Amino acid sequence: MTVRLSVEGATKRYGGLTAVDDVSFVVPDRGVTAIIGPNGAGKTTLFNLISGAQPPTAGRIVFEGEDVTRLPPEAKAARGLVRTFQLVKLFSDLTAAENVAVGTHLKTHGGFLSAVFRPPSVRRMEAGITTRARELLDLVGLGAVADRKAATLSYGRQRLLEVARALAAEPKLLLLDEPAAGLNAEESARLSEVIRKIAASGTSVLLIEHDMTLVMNTADDVVVIDFGRKIAQGAPAEVKANPAVIAAYLG
Numbered sequence: 001m002t003v004r005l006s007v008e009g010a011t012k013r014y015g016g017l018t019a020v021d022d023v024s025f026v027v028p029d030r031g032v033t034a035i036i037g038p039n040g041a042g043k044t045t046l047f048n049l050i051s052g053a054q055p056p057t058a059g060r061i062v063f064e065g066e067d068v069t070r071l072p073p074e075a076k077a078a079r080g081l082v083r084t085f086q087l088v089k090l091f092s093d094l095t096a097a098e099n100v101a102v103g104t105h106l107k108t109h110g111g112f113l114s115a116v117f118r119p120p121s122v123r124r125m126e127a128g129i130t131t132r133a134r135e136l137l138d139l140v141g142l143g144a145v146a147d148r149k150a151a152t153l154s155y156g157r158q159r160l161l162e163v164a165r166a167l168a169a170e171p172k173l174l175l176l177d178e179p180a181a182g183l184n185a186e187e188s189a190r191l192s193e194v195i196r197k198i199a200a201s202g203t204s205v206l207l208i209e210h211d212m213t214l215v216m217n218t219a220d221d222v223v224v225i226d227f228g229r230k231i232a233q234g235a236p237a238e239v240k241a242n243p244a245v246i247a248a249y250l251g
């Protein structure tokens with residue numbers, strides 16, 4: 001196993017409250033890792049420390065061997081550590097394919113001038129982007145609605161579109177913030193398949209999720225947080241049977 005992400009003693013304090021307390025775990029370069037825990041356990045805060053949205057009070061975040069603890073989210077994204085948000089942030093007036101293409105542009109070097117003057121090299125690149133956008137829409141099962149405006153898609157499809165857009169940035173590690181929030185059982189099952197496909201294609205996935213069915217069906221490894229501390233880690237079935245985990249959820 002090669003380590004993709006290493007969280008080392010991550011700690012976040014807000015005044016007297018320790019939201020994340022000395023949490024350490026590694027995410028391998030393949031498969032799906034899930035972070036679970038009761039409400040207020042510190043999952044979102046931990047995610048923010050990893051993505052760069054907030055700096056830790058102590059501890060390190062190491063991505064592909066590089067200490068990225070203090071890097072802002074854009075710098076992490078450029079290195080292949082890309083996140084989605086719990087609230088969908090799509091361009092509602094653009095089509096599904098255009099939304100994905102925007103994700104690709106974040107990774108290419110075209111810039112404003114070449115977007116205006118569009119020399120042949122840029123046009124070739126754009127054709128490539130369109131092809132790639134459609135491939136990614138197919139991957140998440142949205143190929144048939146590629147030309148529909150994002151705003152006209154169901155909430156479940158918008159969430160899948162957001163995943164496709166994040167993939168356009170070619171992440172090595174995709175961070176998904178409660179990807180199943182607001183989805184019905186059928187959409188959640190489809191999402192689970194999509195996440196497995198992403199992992200099979202070589203992008204490792206780290207997600208926070210409340211939907212236990214999704215976690216149990218999708219994750220290879222589960223990290224359990226309670227009151228900011230890691231209380232368990234292991235395969236889904238193992239974690240589910242762990243007395244400390246059962247107590248945390250019942251308490």
Ligand SMILES: Nc1ncnc2c1ncn2[C@@H]1O[C@H](COP(=O)(O)OP(=O)(O)OP(=O)(O)O)[C@@H](O)[C@H]1O
Nearest residue numbers: 014017018019037038039040041042043044045046
């Ligand atoms: N900016 C902040 N200032 C002060 N306290 C905060 C801040 N952000 C989070 N907290 C506190 O830190 C703790 C962990 O919150 P966090 O949102 O990370 O938990 P969570 O596991 O993501 O919860 P949920 O499952 O409800 O989303 C909570 O007690 C919360 O009130």
